[in-house]
Amino acid sequence: VQLQASGGGLVQAGGSLRLSCSSSGRALRTYSVGWFRQAPGKEREFVSAIRTSFHTYYSDSVKGRFTISRDNAQNTVYMQMNSLRPEDTAIYFCAADSSLILSSMSSASAYDYWGRGTLVTVSS
Numbered sequence: 001v002q003l004q005a006s007g008g009g010l011v012q013a014g015g016s017l018r019l020s021c022s023s024s025g026r027a028l029r030t031y032s033v034g035w036f037r038q039a040p041g042k043e044r045e046f047v048s049a050i051r052t053s054f055h056t057y058y059s060d061s062v063k064g065r066f067t068i069s070r071d072n073a074q075n076t077v078y079m080q081m082n083s084l085r086p087e088d089t090a091i092y093f094c095a096a097d098s099s100l101i102l103s104s105m106s107s108a109s110a111y112d113y114w115g116r117g118t119l120v121t122v123s124s
Contacts, residue, residue, distance in 0.1 A: 001026045003115030005094045010121045015084050017120060021077040021094030029072035032100040035079050036108055037090035038117070046106035047092070048079060057105050062088075084122045091117035 007019040021033060034049035048068040049057045056068050067080045077094065095111035104110035 001028065001031065001096055001113050003094050003096060003113055005092060005115045005118040008092060008118030008120045010123065011084055013084060013086055013122055013124050015122070016080070016082045017084065019079045019081065019092055019094075019118060019120075021079075021096075021115060023075055023096070027072070028070070028075045028077065028096065031096035031098050031113075032105070033068075033070065033077040033094060033096045034105065034108075034111055035068065035092060035094055037088075037092045037120075039087075039090040042090075044093070044108050046108070049100075049105045050077060051100070051105075059106070081120070084120075086122050086124045089120060089122050091119050093117040 002024045005021050011017055032051045035047040036044050037047050038044040046059050050068045050070050065083045070077045094115050096113045097111045
């Protein structure tokens with residue numbers, strides 16, 4: 001499966017963006033999908049994930065502000081980001097895997113497929 005993340009941009013603090021992760025090839029509905037981000041000089045970190053069952057998971061830093069969802073008919077996973085903060089500035093990547101277990105949802109190494117990132121910049 002080939003993934004493509006889009007929707008990044010420049011936004012002021014307090015603003016919103018919606019990221020999309022679409023796939024070509026196999027249907028995304030058979031994969032768990034996660035969002036990760038990497039800020040300059042920092043390691044890649046888990047942001048959110050959604051399983052094929054539609055169960056969702058979030059890092060503490062975005063819980064209550066970000067919402068991950070999936071539209072299987074559109075073969076797309078979305079992440080709505082509200083109340084953005086300057087510390088949310090990063091390149092955001094989506095990743096997918098067909099056999100993730102619950103304990104691995106936040107581990108980047110557990111995902112087999114990655115898309116190119118999309119840059120989110122939040123100005124203060």
